[in-house]
Amino acid sequence: MAATPGEATDEPLYRILLIEDDKGDALLVDELLQDTGLRFELSTCTTLAEARPDLDAGAIDCVLLDLHLPDVSGIDAVTAVRTRAPHTAVIVLTGLSEAQAGAEAMAAGAQDYLVKGKVEAELLHRTVRYAVYRSQTERASAQAQAARLRAEENARLERGLLPQPILDTSTVRVTTRYLPSAAMALLGGDFLDVVEGDDGLLHAVVGDVSGHGPDAAALGVCLRIAWRSLILGGHRGQDLLHLMERILLAERGSQPLFATCTLLTLDQHTATATLLLAGHHEPLLTTAEGTHEVAATHGIALGIAPGLRTWPSTVMPLPATAALTLYTDGLTEGHNGTTGQRLGVEGLLALIEQLPQTDPAAHVDRLIKETHALNAGRHSDDLAVLRLDWSQTPARSARN
Structure with a gap:
């Protein structure tokens, strides 16, 4: 019928x-x-x-x-x-x-x-x-076969953007998370890495390539690998950023792409950290008293004004027990689905204060979940989070 x-x-x-x-x-x-x-x-x-x-x-x-x-x-x-x-x-x-x-x-x-x-x-x-x-x-x-192939490709890209930290003697606990913006996307242009150099210093980077899609993702992988190679080769500070910028200019071709990043060098013996900001925002410092944004001098993003080389460093003392969180702006650019207001750093800090003090990995996961919910389930930008935790002194802390 x-x-x-x-x-x-x-x-x-x-x-x-x-x-x-x-x-x-x-x-x-x-x-x-x-x-x-x-x-x-x-x-x-x-x-x-x-x-x-x-x-x-x-x-x-x-x-x-x-x-x-x-x-x-x-x-x-x-x-x-x-x-x-x-x-x-x-x-x-x-x-x-x-x-x-x-x-x-x-x-x-x-x-x-x-x-x-x-x-x-x-x-x-x-x-x-x-x-x-x-x-x-x-x-x-x-569809199942396509999903398997997409998962395999995603895994290969993740190995490029989300590598295993190289930590020989450091006992700092490292927590990393990555979330691309688009549904079904492989990966975006954000990148992060952590390496302990031969000098015993702990080096970390979080970066964000402008734009979305395969060009941004490819450049993000390139810059992450370049950073690790240069760190292991002994390059530091402005020299390191200058070489990264040269690589960015060569790899971006005719694309008008630029990149922001935060470089962190953590000295576990002197309990100090050195920051260089290339167009990126300051990390967050969490202690028993709460969480606040670190005061640091800003420098220019890579690829904006090639050759200018304006990347001043900031040296800060490290509390005996604390955590540093480096992140990309996907964590703060969302809008509250009810009020329509942008979350921003102030909103992010207020949200952190409301979250229970739990295991660092669980805390980062909860933070991402809450910012996602505030943005009505949408992600307008890629998201990368790198958190470093230590207790007593960095040299005597426990790492996951």
Whole structure:
């Protein structure tokens, strides 16, 4: 029976497109469908050209396709339909004298075939149901395969942007988190890293490449790897930032990309930290008294004014027990879904004060969750967070 509006039933509704130029055959198919007991909506076209809007819309479950149309015939008809609607079941209608046509059509991608004049309602019922089921199974399998490939590619990119910290003797606890802005995105342009150098100093970086997409992500990976290599090669301070800027200029090509970053060098023996800000905001310092933004001198972002090399350093004493959090502006650029106001650093600090003092990793996760909720579940920018925790003195603290 045809679909009845408002009818309550567990039987699925099959949206069927009949492409048949013979009016008599089209009427026969319609009558057979009425006798199958299927719930269906039938649309009829006489040419492939007429059927293209329905195929392109993707709202068809099954195509009943005559192999001899005015504008296309044979295997070419099957190929044309499958090209426009690759996840739609196709059942070919053949003539009595076309013994091989059905098998060839299935080899070309059709789910099944029926011979005109030898089709009964029960056979049509079974053929439509099985064809749609097979098509849906193939689609689910293809989506699963695509998801696996995307996950593998994502893992490879994550190894570039989110490397394992190199910590030999340091006992500072390191917590890192990364969240790309776009749904189903692989990764964005934010990057972070932590390395203990041969000099015994702990070095950290958090950075943000302007823009989104593969160009920003590729440049972020490049800068992260360059930073690690340069740190291990003994480069420090303004010299390090100058070399990173040269690499950025070479790698960005004609793209108007720039990058901001915070460099941190933590001396575990003197209990001091040295900061260099290249267009980036200050980190947050958390102690038993609360959390506040560190006062530090700002420098220019990489790639904005090449050759200027204005990156002053700030040296700060480290409390006996505390934590430093470096982050990108994806943590503060969200807007409250109720008030519409931007969170900002002040809003972020107020939110931190409301959160319970828990394990550092749990605290970072909760903070990201709360900022996400305030932004009504949207992420307008990528997000990277790097937190360093120590107790008593950095040299005697515990690392995860």
